[in-house]
Amino acid sequence: MHSGEMTKQKDKSKHHHGNLREALVEAGVELLTEGGIPALTLRKCAAKAGVSHAAPAHHFDGVEGLRAAIAGEGFRRFRLAMLNAADKGPQTPRNRLKGICRGYLDFARQEPALFDLIFSFRANSKLIGDLATSSAPSYQVLRDACAPFVPEGTDPVVIETQVWSLIHGYAQLILTGRFGAGSTPDEPVLALLDQIGARPAP
Amino acid sequence: MHSGEMTKQKDKSKHHHGNLREALVEAGVELLTEGGIPALTLRKCAAKAGVSHAAPAHHFDGVEGLRAAIAGEGFRRFRLAMLNAADKGPQTPRNRLKGICRGYLDFARQEPALFDLIFSFRANSKLIGDLATSSAPSYQVLRDACAPFVPEGTDPVVIETQVWSLIHGYAQLILTGRFGAGSTPDEPVLALLDQIGARPAP
DNA sequence: CATAGCATCTTGACAGTGTCAACTCTAGGG
DNA sequence: CCCTAGAGTTGACACTGTCAAGATGCTATG
Structure with missing residues (x-):
């Protein structure tokens, strides 16, 4: 302290x-x-x-403006947590994607309240514009890590949505205590990342 | 109304x-x-x-108790939304799993505030016990839909975590307006469900 | 250099919120 | 028939966000 x-x-x-x-x-x-x-x-x-x-x-524009400003700082730390985790280990595209996701989870676990805050703004918020600009660098990190797995000629948003939904949902469910107290098996989620970007089933 | x-x-x-x-x-x-x-x-x-x-x-035990009681009603509607969507279409295990997930998304989109509420309780909440009992039937619905895809002799929590994380993260990201205003492509997420439960890559 | 303007910060007030204590009322059992 | 305990009311308090009005000091402009 x-x-x-x-x-x-x-x-x-x-x-x-x-x-x-x-x-x-x-x-x-x-x-x-x-x-x-x-x-x-x-x-x-x-x-x-x-x-x-x-x-x-x-x-600030009222308490909502203050919350948005703090969220800006939160997104900054969020991005650093992802990049920090991604820089560890061999720098293959697959391992880097997993590192980003591990950083995603690290941030959620180490700063749960800040994680809550940055994802607490609803789509109808008046500050959705400000939030979009302050959060863009964070999302770009995730986008970059997904890029190597985007098949030629397809929309990158497909892979990005899959990866982002998976890791974000898992982080959210951990924070809401939906997986019991102690056990938090990251393996199933990280393992599914290995399947993402694979050739679609014929 | x-x-x-x-x-x-x-x-x-x-x-x-x-x-x-x-x-x-x-x-x-x-x-x-x-x-x-x-x-x-x-x-x-x-x-x-x-x-x-x-x-x-x-x-009720203060406003938190009231919120928990309302969440109980929310979980009840949540479960009905999933079951209602699952009962449509051919009742194959795969199609039923997709139906459950479609119901998950339906509820999030049609009752966003109620969806927010039922997932707003953090793991350290004092009512996590009450919430666990009132939410159990909802989660059981999802578990049942995952059961046919659990490989022999493996922990069901693996598949469940994958499915639940994927669909919950997608729902959450939709509600926070992370996918732009209009476009909400459900296909990538529902398509990934086809890969879940498949034989792990050799 | 002086002073007027302005951003910054303070003080005071108000409505809305959750919670508590004390009170009133009603139902139902001895 | 009373009378106790639950159910609801009233009033108060602390805390919150917001606004208006005033005090203060930096700074630009004459």
Whole structure:
């Protein structure tokens, strides 16, 4: 922990925090990892950053805007987790795809609240545009890993949908505790990845 | 929907509503379909059922208990959606499995808020026990459809995890608007079901 | 350099939410 | 017939998001 004990030292002047926006996002990430999505509160973020409860309104469009900004940071970490896992082991296309998926699961397990947040926005959200831009780099990582398995002349979205659905569903079901407490057999899902991109059955 | 226009006529006596518990769950489902998860509020449920704001406390353990009870109704409808879709078409094991998955998607698209709710409980929830019992029949439907594809002497959880992860991830990604606005190509996912249960590559 | 503008932050207020305690009412059993 | 326990009400409290109005200090422009 060792962070959060000072709640932002107001060195000299009260006003003009300097980089309040970043501080609020950072505080939000901490609240999220500590207490999950219900703990992510506008007022608590402000308190943790050492400002008054109405200060965030000058940097975000309400609490939804703050959540979107924190999701942006979440997507950044999400992408790094995937790339980090993909860079391990022999760099064959198949192994790299599996690495991306392992990173997907690593992120879901290590930062479950952040994972929840970035996938909590529904299609009808007003911020779906902002989210699309901040999430694009993450999705591109997955797309790139799928590219080698796209048959000539077919739409890449086919393979991407298969891989993404499989790994995302598995991650989601783990987080909702649908596979009992202890056992989380990744093998079935990772094994199915070996079949993806194979020649369709005649 | 011709229901909800009277907000429960208090026929004779104010007290002893009669079946307030069911009325609250019904009101909750309506609120959910009208305004999504954020609209599901204890006080609004009480108002819609025609009782005071503190009445639900005598039937549910706080708002989380109410959400769990509504999720129970959600799981019931979820199971019916899957069974209804599975009963269409020729009753081969493969076609039945696809029907179950089509029902899975039907429910997610037709009742997105209810779908959100039943999968919104995290593994650390205190009600994970209650949820396990109320959701068991739904999951059993999926398990039964997977059974014919489980190779002799192997753990059924392998196939089940593959199928469930695939279809659940796809449903989730649809609801979060990750596949653009209009196009929702179900074919890639349903096609992959044809490969599931096949002999593992030599 | 001075000052006016403006972004930033504070204070105070309000409605909505969940929860608790104390109270009222009704039904049903001794 | 009473009278106890469940069912519902009322009122209060803390917490949340949001808005309006005011205070503050950076900065650009004269």
